[in-house]
Amino acid sequence: MYSSESINAKRRRKACAALLIMEPMESRHPLDPLIAAADRALRALFAPAHASRPVPGNPPETPASAAPTGAENAAAHTPALAENDRRESAALMRVNHAGEVAAQALYHGQALVSRSTTTRDLLLKAAREEADHLAWCETRLKELGSRPSLLNPLWYLGSFAIGALAAATGDRTSLGFVVETEKQVEGHLDEHLARLPTDDTRSRAILNVMRTDEIGHGAAAKMAGASELPAPVRVLMRHAARVMTTAAYWI
Numbered sequence: 029m030y031s032s033e034s035i036n037a038k039r040r041r042k043a044c045a046a047l048l049i050m051e052p053m054e055s056r057h058p059l060d061p062l063i064a065a066a067d068r069a070l071r072a073l074f075a076p077a078h079a080s081r082p083v084p085g086n087p088p089e090t091p092a093s094a095a096p097t098g099a100e101n102a103a104a105h106t107p108a109l110a111e112n113d114r115r116e117s118a119a120l121m122r123v124n125h126a127g128e129v130a131a132q133a134l135y136h137g138q139a140l141v142s143r144s145t146t147t148r149d150l151l152l153k154a155a156r157e158e159a160d161h162l163a164w165c166e167t168r169l170k171e172l173g174s175r176p177s178l179l180n181p182l183w184y185l186g187s188f189a190i191g192a193l194a195a196a197t198g199d200r201t202s203l204g205f206v207v208e209t210e211k212q213v214e215g216h217l218d219e220h221l222a223r224l225p226t227d228d229t230r231s232r233a234i235l236n237v238m239r240t241d242e243i244g245h246g247a248a249a250k251m252a253g254a255s256e257l258p259a260p261v262r263v264l265m266r267h268a269a270r271v272m273t274t275a276a277y278w279i
């Protein structure tokens with residue numbers, strides 16, 4: 029006799045197989061290490077994570093270079109999470125990691141096509157901070173025993189093309205694209221801060237600093253002369269972001 033939980037788990041596995049996707053890394057499938065290695069190699073190519081600032085949540089007196097990493101760090105600085113909470117935190121941080129891959133790609137695509145040096149410098153400065161966010165999310169994912177989205181190369185390439193396209197219409201529109209993107213990211217982070225398990229103070233600290241940075245990116249673009257995007261474009265951006273965040277939660 030199967031419990032309703034195991035029947036549900038079987039149904040879920042079947043649904044995932046039908047969509048030719050694997051379940052999140054908790055599947056413990058024998059191919060998981062291989063897929064994770066391929067994913068790491070692709071991310072090293074498309075969206076390397078370089079932290080210039082220590083991961084938020086470390087003790088202030090700990091210098092970045094001396095900060096412990098991995099599970100040791102999580103154990104030292106966060107209370108142990110219940111299994112359900114760990115899985116939920118991991119899924120949310122995977123979404124945030126995918127978002128940072130996309131953010132870097134947007135800025136790189138925009139910087140490549142931007143007309144003025146001032147705009148390019150502003151975009152590349154923001155991209156460097158996005159690389160910090162990417163590294164922090166990656167560290168946290170490891171601490172949570174999880175891995176990034178398998179679709180990261182797709183997010184990077186798609187976002188790079190969108191960024192270049194937005195910048196091709198002119199610097200003011202490109203900056204308007206930054207303002208709208210960062211506004212939507214702020215809303216998304218607010219949603220995740222509300223959904224994160226209460227005990228996951230480490231992920232919360234990371235998201236709070238990211239949120240402050242994203243607000244700064246939007247404000248800088250506004251100051252630099254951003255024009256407001258038409259409403260249909262803003263709606264389209266919202267839908268595209270929803271597709272990415274929903275897919276990255278699972279894959």
Ligand SMILES: [Fe+2]
Pocket residue numbers: 128131157158161238242
């Ligand atoms: Fe970011």
Ligand SMILES: [Fe+2]
Pocket residue numbers: 131154158210241242245
């Ligand atoms: Fe940002």
